Amino acid sequence: MAWHHRLAGRAARLVWFVTRPRTFGVRAVVTDAAGRVALVHHTYLRGWYLPGGGVKKGEGAAAALARELAEEIAIAEFRIDRVLGVYHARREYKDDHVVVYVVSVPEDAEGSMRRADALEIAEARWFAIDDLPEDISPATRRRLDEYRAGAVGGGTW
Template identity: 35%
Template sequence: MNRLLQFGWSLRRRLIGLLRLHTRGVKVMLFNRRSELLLIRNGYGDTGLFVLPGGGIARREEPLAAARRELAEEVGIADALLRHLGDYQTSAEGKRDHIALFHGTTDQPLRIDGHEVSEAGFFPPGNLPQATSPATRRRVREWLDGGPFSGAW
């Protein structure tokens, strides 16, 4: 299953890059009651990096609805209170991507499927795993500094 996910992700990424499509996505900075940040490792793409949970926004889907859907799909959290923090642009994966960043808290336990997400956990913002992505580290630094929450991803 993971090979199939990896192949599909790679093919989709190449097609989007070739066609120079504009995509929309969401990321969520979700904290538990101990102020620890949720990070995940995907089961596809760069599987060695911890990143913020998130994903694509479907056609006619609102960003907030996409953020809620992604949390439910990736880590089984269905009722986090989320608020919009800001908007970012990136071309890091060969596509023009708009990312809406959300913040929220939860006290629900994590539930991952082991396919799309291979690992998830809560970490103190000042003590992230060594394998945390540079973009995630930038978002955490912005959070600790109080913003701004916009610009380049």
């Protein structure tokens, strides 16, 4: 992990402890024609996660999703298939709400998936849904289990 990202993360958690902000984010279960899912490994976190991030002020959730997928995994062409769920988290002293979308990429776009921002993303890869990495984040595993079961999620992140 990059030391400057760890330092920034600690500073952010201190600010969040004092201010207890409400945040809004989006993540995506990105699938290709072979049924694989795209996961990212951040430079500042351990483990694999669904791509996504925060919704900026004045930005809609779908627009934020498009921006985050382009910024993190260089995917500009995709179709939103459904909303997997809306989740609430109180970690890191935030009141965080996350919308998780299920999106698919056309066959000609799946080969272009890669880490787009080397400062934020250490690695981006496709994984077979039944062969996920061992160090996947617990919340990501829960979301993918819901996706595999065809469930509509919601509740606690």
